[in-house]
Amino acid sequence: MNVLDIIKPENQVFCKTKLMTDTALSYCPGCGHGTAHNLAMEVIDEMGISEDTIGVAPVGCSVLAYDFMNIDITQAAHGRAPAVATAIARTWPEKYVFTYQGDGDLAAIGTAETIHACNRGENIVIIFVNNGIYGMTGGQMAPTTLEGMVSSTSPYGREIKSMGSPLKMTELVANLPGVYYVTRQSVHTHKHARKAKKAIQKAFENTRLKKGLSFVEIVSNCNSGWKMTPNDANIWMEEHMFPYFPLGDIKVDGKLK
Template identity: 85%
Template sequence: MEVIDIIKPENQVFSKTCLMTDATLSYCPGCGHGTAHNLVMEVIDELGIVEDTIGVAPVGCSVLAYDFMNVDITQAAHGRAPALATAISRTWPNKYIFTYQGDGDLAAIGTAETIHACNRGENIVIIFVNNGIYGMTGGQMAPTTLPGMRTSTSPHGREIETMGSPLKITELIANLPGTYYVTRQSVHTHKHVRKAKKAIKNAFNNTRLKKGLSFIEIVSNCNSGWKMNPNESNNWMEENMFPYFPLGDIKVKGKLKQKS
């Protein structure tokens, strides 16, 4: 853990902890995961809850979180992070527990664990990165893949008639009584980064107040999986992902804010 000494004007010395490790980020250039990681660590640092925070990372790109986040993190089987987070939270109810998951993990193999943890209102934070594709394992179609979007398993585009519609998992769980705070953000511009950080801080404060489950979706790009450069992927995300997955708060203080 890197500690940076800062000299205050009155010559008093205090320490600021950097909660990102020194490991070089291994995500594809332009990926939103690195920014999302930084935001989570900044919030934990600013709230002064480092020693009381435990993260859960499952399978997929998100499994790399424990290489970069300098807090206690354990790994869960594919899709099972909310179940493991439930166990940890109930064992140590005064800790701050968060999961960090991708769309293939959370909304496909982990659908049951996600739905039931949210329905029970577990006092945890779920951070859900949605890039509409299985980024780590070959660019396969995910539950959140858009209509007509090409992937390695939908080379001619997602056909609604045979493959179903994209799953708006965030709107779905917002309607469950156990969820207290549900929001959808992004991290591709400075303005959106600030909003995402505010949302993450709200979520951890909800844990402190024992309000129940906070769910934060971060719509991100996957420029390598989408076969685009970073700028192209950000533009494509704005033009195609945001209309289907609109940004903003969906549920605040247990009350729905927008139609689901």
């Protein structure tokens, strides 16, 4: 087979689970959302729980999940996904319920819903994609925007004295007694994606065992919001995001690491 044969559509191999729809991803090229979507759907498919899983997507880039995930998904108002997930999980305790949220949603307008769902130990999974910015609405500063980081609402960089420090939601919720499993991962390389998948699987296994709330943060880039190429955004993420938001498990089996 020569090069021209390889690029023909009929010869292409697409590595996606059957629980991802055939709708073309509308995320910016290089964004981690598509990989995170596929990993979550791979886990649900491999666990054989697709008919018993309900997702909740709020406002932000994550709201598009229902276009791409071939499972039952409902939409929540901005920041309210944990509250909606709580209602679903309490109504159908046999279901696997998860939220899929960005940092502008979960760590800003949704802070109260997040904190109280975690404190109560609701038997749900929260998947939290942190790219340090409001991606959908124009690249504004988010609670997770790093010190000195430029955004459309912090054109001279985030200044701690007037704007506060970047919020580490994952460390914050790890200290709540209702939270059973807390981890921070990434999906920008194959190695990191494999670790993220294992983390998501562990979270859903915890739901199966009625262990309480599992919180999986995925640090991602936003190359369009950061005004970088995808490759440069990944390098910047490794050099700046990871030191402040270090990857790895924070709480396992109800115990802080």
